[in-house]
Amino acid sequence: MTQRISKYQRFKMMNPIIQLFKFIYLSIKIMLVVAGGHGGTRKVN
Amino acid sequence: MSKIVILGAGISGHVAAAHLRRELSKEHEVLVVSPNSNYQWIPSNIWVGIGRMKSKQILFPLAPLYKKKGIGFKQAKAISFHPEGDTIEQKAYVLAEYVVGDNKGQQEKVTYDYLINATGPKLNFEATEGLIPGTNKTYSVCTYTHADHAWEGLKALIQEMKKGKKAKILIGTGHAKSTCQGAAFEYILNVEKELHKHNVRDMAEITWIANEHKLGDFGMDGMLLSYGSMTMKSSEMVEMIFEDRDIKWIIGAGVNKIEDGVAHYENLEGEYKTETYDFAMLIPSFSGHGFKAYDKKANDITDKLFKGFMIVDADYTPKPYEEWSVKDWPETYQNPTYKNIFAPGIAFAPPHAISKPRKSKNGTDISPAPPRTGMPSGITAKLVADNIIDTIKNGKESLHHKGSMGNMGAACIASAGYGMTQGSGVSITTYPIVPDYEKYPKTQGRQLGKTFGEIGLAGHWLKLALHYAFIYKAKMRPFWWLIPE
Numbered sequence: 001m002t003q004r005i006s007k008y009q010r011f012k013m014m015n016p017i018i019q020l021f022k023f024i025y026l027s028i029k030i031m032l033v034v035a036g037g038h039g040g041t042r043k044v045n
Numbered sequence: 046m047s048k049i050v051i052l053g054a055g056i057s058g059h060v061a062a063a064h065l066r067r068e069l070s071k072e073h074e075v076l077v078v079s080p081n082s083n084y085q086w087i088p089s090n091i092w093v094g095i096g097r098m099k100s101k102q103i104l105f106p107l108a109p110l111y112k113k114k115g116i117g118f119k120q121a122k123a124i125s126f127h128p129e130g131d132t133i134e135q136k137a138y139v140l141a142e143y144v145v146g147d148n149k150g151q152q153e154k155v156t157y158d159y160l161i162n163a164t165g166p167k168l169n170f171e172a173t174e175g176l177i178p179g180t181n182k183t184y185s186v187c188t189y190t191h192a193d194h195a196w197e198g199l200k201a202l203i204q205e206m207k208k209g210k211k212a213k214i215l216i217g218t219g220h221a222k223s224t225c226q227g228a229a230f231e232y233i234l235n236v237e238k239e240l241h242k243h244n245v246r247d248m249a250e251i252t253w254i255a256n257e258h259k260l261g262d263f264g265m266d267g268m269l270l271s272y273g274s275m276t277m278k279s280s281e282m283v284e285m286i287f288e289d290r291d292i293k294w295i296i297g298a299g300v301n302k303i304e305d306g307v308a309h310y311e312n313l314e315g316e317y318k319t320e321t322y323d324f325a326m327l328i329p330s331f332s333g334h335g336f337k338a339y340d341k342k343a344n345d346i347t348d349k350l351f352k353g354f355m356i357v358d359a360d361y362t363p364k365p366y367e368e369w370s371v372k373d374w375p376e377t378y379q380n381p382t383y384k385n386i387f388a389p390g391i392a393f394a395p396p397h398a399i400s401k402p403r404k405s406k407n408g409t410d411i412s413p414a415p416p417r418t419g420m421p422s423g424i425t426a427k428l429v430a431d432n433i434i435d436t437i438k439n440g441k442e443s444l445h446h447k448g449s450m451g452n453m454g455a456a457c458i459a460s461a462g463y464g465m466t467q468g469s470g471v472s473i474t475t476y477p478i479v480p481d482y483e484k485y486p487k488t489q490g491r492q493l494g495k496t497f498g499e500i501g502l503a504g505h506w507l508k509l510a511l512h513y514a515f516i517y518k519a520k521m522r523p524f525w526w527l528i529p530e
Contacts, residue, residue, distance in 0.1 A: 013500055014466075015502075033456065038447075038453035039448065
């Protein structure tokens with residue numbers, strides 16, 4: 001098994017406190033990407 | 046008064062019905078025709094397939110909700126399309142056949158002023174010999190019943206592993222042209238995590254098999270994405286995860302035959318190979334439902350409505366990969382011949398794939414078909430509903446609401462393991478879904494920053510939050526419309 005994710009990275013990925021902030025950050029960021037509007041491509045809206 | 050008929054009650058059909066009913070007064074009729082009695086939140090099938098959720102947690106019956114909300118419902122399947130009516134029926138109609146109750150087998154002409162075809166894909170298991178869920182040790186997680194069977198199969202194998210059996214698990218795509226690699230990607234990571242939980246991970250060899258030419262293609266030509274402070278390819282990200290989880294992979298593989306515990310496949314090199322397994326979850330290819338269409342004089346006009354899936358406002362001119370443009374993709378999902386017919390979600394015929402088409406040295410097409418996940422299905426259904434609402438309210442055709450997959454973002458929150466403290470998720474967003482190489486020529490057709498990936502516990506929480514939020518929305522509970530698609 002090749003360990004590609006370092007122990008420190010794994011700690012950050014699984015630490016509930018860090019991840020709580022990440023959860024809030026991701027929720028907002030995903031909302032901005034997804035709910036940030038959509039439109040056509042053939043004419044400039 | 047207008048009558049809007051919606052075929053299908055999946056994510057797309059249900060979203061359209063809910064918005065139409067909310068915006069239109071009661072004098073207008075909204076009718077859903079679907080062979081399914083339940084709404085299911087498909088993204089959570091993954092957790093049913095590992096025994097972490099019961100199927101009843103991801104579904105609810107449609108009839109009581111529709112009755113309460115004033116949406117008509119016929120549990121029937123569409124048979125044929127008659128957009129000009131016929132010599133007896135003047136109005137356009139769909140011929141539907143009831144699938145349950147006293148009316149079972151009876152056919153009815155369901156007339157409409159506007160038709161939304163949200164029938165989604167046919168799960169084309171027959172396209173791969175021997176690929177039948179629950180047989181030959183292969184399973185699927187495409188529906189909740191399939192996912193229930195998958196968990197039964199996996200649970201039995203875990204029990205055998207606890208008694209000392211070494212097992213091989215194969216997860217991925219079951220056809221050279223399958224799509225929905227994301228679901229298989231989620232499932233393989235969840236299965237790997239569950240084996241740890243049951244202390245049998247060291248008894249299993251887990252292998253990913255897919256028609257992608259590179260890991261992380263996902264039928265979207267791969268992605269260049271922001272990952273923390275770095276920029277990496279989706280192939281590198283998935284390779285990192287698979288290596289870290291000790292998952293082997295076979296790519297560029299078109300599975301063409303399944304026998305009991307043996308998958309036969311051809312690879313891009315033109316080699317014919319086999320892979321043995323004790324448990325497999327393989328996603329089938331998708332196809333249209335094979336509907337027929339007829340004009341007023343009963344002449345076959347299927348080619349005006351269907352090209353496998355339904356024809357909409359896309360550019361279907363055949364052209365080589367180098368000439369594909371983001372402008373080929375539809376914006377309003379309106380059929381060009383019959384302007385009162387729309388096909389959002391997975392029901393529309395894509396103009397072409399997103400990933401570069403590839404053939405094996407024997408000439409077999411081995412590359413993913415374009416994926417259309419829940420998020421674009423919901424967004425396109427809402428914009429179709431909005432255009433119909435505007436048209437009805439204004440008294441003239443209105444197509445102001447547009448949403449090309451080339452100008453739309455999507456999020457894929459892929460579960461990588463279940464658990465409030467031990468779970469994990471791979472959160473990926475992509476903008477746009479179909480790469481726009483004119484707008485973003487240096488970043489593989491997508492906008493960095495809006496196309497990003499994250500791995501961690503927060504991803505699991507996010508997927509769980511989306512599960513509850515979207516079921517709340519689908520049940521049309523108070524202020525449901527505030528939750529975006």
